[in-house]
Amino acid sequence: MDLHTLLAPGGRSKLRRSNHTRTNVGGWPVVLQTLLNGQAEEPMMVGTLVVNRPDHPWPSEVRVSKSQEKYRVESMAGELLTVHTPDRTVVFRPDQELPDQFDHGPWGVVGTHSGAIERRDPYDWTLDDFTVPTKPPVQVQFLGLPAWEIELAPPHSKPAPLVMIVDATHGMTYAERSLRYGDLYSWTNIQVVEAMSDELFEYSGPTHSH
Structure with a gap:
């Protein structure tokens, strides 16, 4: 199924009735459009992200600097973990002296905490892996932001189902929670900034290229 079918009346995004008074303001098609097309509206930001993955080799709590598709991840002590741009990702691994460098297209998802920072590939929404709402979206506040x-x-x-919290304006995902396993990740602090140096997203040192 393609995205046009998903968004069309009567398509897979059609929602069943609900008795919740706070739900279905705008509805799923509006939210899906924001998830797909909202990145251009996303402001520059810095914040703290917590990822609950016991098998994750990197720190669970990190600082993130993000400018739309570009981001930089550091440990809370300031150790560089990832630098990501649409064309390149540099990943520092605990067991390697040199970081790995991956050259890729705009939907390359590689590196520490990337699943909690990068947007899902639009093609993913045509599949069945957590893409069909079980009920109408609910308007909430997350860290004081409409979501x-x-x-x-x-x-x-x-x-079990997956619960996502996404920004109401630009569609950035702020948190994900499994109804079986609990919290998967969550931003715990977000600060919008007016300017951000391009040097934050650059790395000129030696790497292992892939």
């Missing part, structure tokens, strides 16, 4: 709470049905291979 949507969305519950997405799991594919047959996974045990």
Whole structure:
């Protein structure tokens, strides 16, 4: 199924009725459009991100500087972990002397905490892996910002729905929670900034290229 079908009346984004008085303001098609097209409206920001992954080799709590597709991840002590641009990702791994460098297209998802920072590939929304809402979106506040709470049905291979909190204006995902496993990740602090140096997203040292 393509994105036009998803967004069309009667398509897969059609929602079942709900008795919640706070739900369905705008509805799922509006939220999906924001997820797909809102990045141009996303402000520059710095913040703190917590990822709950026991198998994750990097620190669970990190500082992130983000300018739309570009981002920089550091430990809370200031150690550089990832620098990402649309064309390149540099990843510092705990067991390697030199960082890895990955050259890729705009939808390359590589590196520490990337799944909690980068937007999903638009093609993902045509599949069945947490793409179909179980009920209408709910308007909420997250860190004082207007947002949507969305519950997405799991594919047959996974045990429970996924809850996403996304910004109401530009669609950045602020948190994800599994109804089986609990919190997966969450931004715990966000500060919008007026300017950000391009040098934050550059790295000129030696790397292992892939």
